[in-house]
Amino acid sequence: MTEPNAIDAGEDDDTSESDDAELPRDVVDEVERLTRLERTAVDDNEATAYEQRRDDLLDEHDFTSRIRDDEGDDVLVLHPEEWHEDGVIRTDRIEDIDRAVEIPLEGTGDPDDWDDVEAHNRDLVATVREAHGEVHGDNAATLADFAGNHYAKPIESLTGDELGEFRTEYFVRNAWPSEKQQKMIDESIELVFEAAGERVPERRF
Structure with a gap:
């Protein structure tokens, strides 16, 4: 099984801003917003609703998401669905790592x-x-x-x-x-x- 960090996008976050990005800027912003709302929801039903809306939006673009722990700071990582098989990321399916999008969720980080x-x-x-x-x-x-x-x-x-x-x-x-x-x-x-x-x-x- 491949370590998740090995296939995540690196320090360059500019891919989410590019004109030819697979995920439009407004979709990335909405996914981030829904994720933050999910994390601060006051009850499980509300959190589930936000999660479902986020997943449905990503499904429309054949993407999926997960939270990665980056030295104690949570990072939302968005991947093409085709990189996955049975819930596991297959590195042999990754042709362009820059297709992934990373969104820090910890604010200032300090x-x-x-x-x-x-x-x-x-x-x-x-x-x-x-x-x-x-x-x-x-x-x-x-x-x-x-x-x-x-x-x-x-x-x-x-x-x-x-x-x-x-x-x-x-x-x-x-x-x-x-x-x-x-x-x-x-x-x-x-x-x-x-x-x-x-x-x-x-x-x-």
């Missing part, structure tokens, strides 16, 4: 960086809670959970698409918000960015 990001985001939460009350504070805390656990980045660095993912999927399905929280979430997002001294990017939701 625990110290993650701690700094987490501390920064929690400071924003505390600022919002003190200035605007518990409901906005709770919403800010949920946004901090999302920014840290999904992307390991400061809240104000979230893109419009990432905020859309938070607002329409994570907040609704993972946070169990109260009615007041749901009514005030858009204002809460504005207040967090205001506390960070930034403007909210254009959001798609």
Whole structure:
């Protein structure tokens, strides 16, 4: 049996960006998004649903996925289905290793960086809670959970698409918000960015 690391794409991740890539950029992005949602789902049914949606999307392109442990950091690896036989990767079927796509799932990859990001985001939460009350504070805390656990980045660095993912999927399905929280979430997002001294990017939701 071949060691998985022997056939995974190496350090060059540019294959997912190339114009002639087998997996379109939007498919790779969606596969990554669904994988991250699966990993943070609050129950098994939700996780299974995300996993199934990801697998169905990859099936449309004759690809499959697995998680590889790269020195303690998880990496999502996408392979052509034809490389597999009975669940085992056959190296004799691999003609071009660059057909594989690797996606790091551990954010910054540096625990110290993650701690700094987490501390920064929690400071924003505390600022919002003190200035605007518990409901906005709770919403800010949920946004901090999302920014840290999904992307390991400061809240104000979230893109419009990432905020859309938070607002329409994570907040609704993972946070169990109260009615007041749901009514005030858009204002809460504005207040967090205001506390960070930034403007909210254009959001798609």
